[in-house]
Amino acid sequence: TEGGYFIDPASGEFNPTHPDIVADAQAGATPKTVFGLILAGLVRRRADGIVPFTVMSCDNIPHNGHVTSDGVIGLARLIDEALATWVKDNVAFPNGMVDRITPATTDRERGILASDFGLEDNWPVFCEPFRQWVLEDHFTAGRPPLEKVGVQFVKDVAPYELMKIRILNGGHATIAYPAGLMDIHFVHEAMQEPLVRGFLAKLERDEIIPTVPPVPDTVLEDYYQLIERRFSNPKIGDTIRRLCLDGSNRQPKFIIPTIADRLTAGKGVAGLALESALWCRYCFGTTDSGAVIEPNDPSWDRLRATARAAKDAPGAWLAMEDIYGDVGRSAAFAEAFAHALDVLWANGARETLTRYLAGQL
Incomplete structure (x- = not known):
């Protein structure tokens, strides 16, 4: 692995x-x-x-x-x-x-296999129908003719990889933290929440997808709509907690480079700043309802302490050099992040997303 x-x-x-x-x-x-x-x-x-x-x-x-x-x-x-x-x-x-989205096996999957198929299996592996x-x-x-079973052979994998990392993995990060703050358990349930689904669509189309270079034989809007359908699959049982896991390693791969590209191009980062603020708020360790969020990152103690400092001093969060690097030193991003975090603390995730979707954040 x-x-x-x-x-x-x-x-x-x-x-x-x-x-x-x-x-x-x-x-x-x-x-x-x-x-x-x-x-x-x-x-x-x-x-x-x-x-x-x-x-x-x-x-x-x-x-x-x-x-x-x-x-x-x-x-x-x-x-x-x-x-x-x-x-x-x-x-x-x-x-x-x-x-291919393949969540961890739980009693839910064992129960579905038993009730729907009459099979007893302690470790079934569930996955979505999509595969690439x-x-x-x-x-x-030489090589086997794997194209006969659906493998795409290309000269350069990098464009496909960047598309997936930014649109799919970045999309997972986008819905994870607002859903977590709203006490939503499953990914498909998050996609049924208009505020979360709307946040995903607006952030992807306004800020993420424009940073993805052309991909051969691929329409990026079609790819995004496919991602929406995949996230909405109720049979998979993918959890929000899994998506929230390990942000200290995932954010530098899936979100921070997109922010850097936007800043370099002189483009707006309001939605990406909100995504970062939502992650910060999540790492404070409680949901908007006051429920305790159990440790969900190898660096949880550090993240929680920094998130608590950032409540009154947002710059503390961006000062995590190993995560934000040059992005954390951007005045434009720091201003957008501080504003988003202030609004989150004052109003909660639901109202903050409502304002963002209305263009009032």
């Missing part, structure tokens, strides 16, 4: 000092990591004069082919620089984008 790539959280790059990686680099070591196993296979191929296999990541991380190659080549470099060069020159690591797999057509020695 995305947690198994030995990425240094500070630099965002492969960490060659991790004990498991260091162990795999020792002569004669039995591999402990997937990178050790992959490299052992490639070493055998090289020694036997056989064409190396393609290493294809299917994990849901941006630039997954590049991330995988960094891991394999990084480990190879610890063993032998010549081996690292050979891998770099001879092994294909295609980038791919996968997309976009794959870079870059292989070492």
Whole structure:
């Protein structure tokens, strides 16, 4: 999974000092990591004069082919620089984008399987009917005809990846925090709330979608409408709490770069500032009704303390350098954020969204 790539959280790059990686680099070591196993296979191929296999990541991380190659080549470099060069020159690591909403299994899913299908299964995997797999057509020695089962082969995955990250993942972040503050449990229930659905539509069309470059054979408005339908699926049982999870890692990937692009272009950021203010308000640790929000982030203690300081000093929130970076130093964004947060504290999420949708925020 995305947690198994030995990425240094500070630099965002492969960490060659991790004990498991260091162990795999020792002569004669039995591999402990997937990178050790992959490299052992490639070493055998090289020694036997056989064409190396393609290493294809299917994990849901941006630039997954590049991330995988960094891991394999990084480990190879610890063993032998010549081996690292050979891998770099001879092994294909295609980038791919996968997309299918697949929530965690709960008693709800077990109950549906039993009542609707008469099946008893402790760990069914539920998912939506939609699926998309976009794959870079870059292989070492040919490939299966995966296009026959719906895989999209492209020269460059990046445009599709950026579209998904900004419109879908950014859309999840958009609905998560207002719904959380309104005590809404499921994503499809949030989409039934006109204020949340309206906030999503306005923010996407006004500020998010305009930052997405053209994507081959794709109409961005059609893609957005597809996202709306997917979020509205009542059978999936995706939860708002899942969407709110780990904002300290998700916001810098899914929201902050969009803000940065808007600011660079001299465009308005009122809706994105409101999204950030909603996240801040959520991290205060209570909903608008006063219900306690249980810790929902690896950095929850820090976020909660900062959100409480930001109630009277909004700049404290934007001063989290590792999250906001240059965006946090933008006077235009700071002003919009402070205003949105003030309105949220004075009026609550419902009234704030009402004002935003009326163009009065």
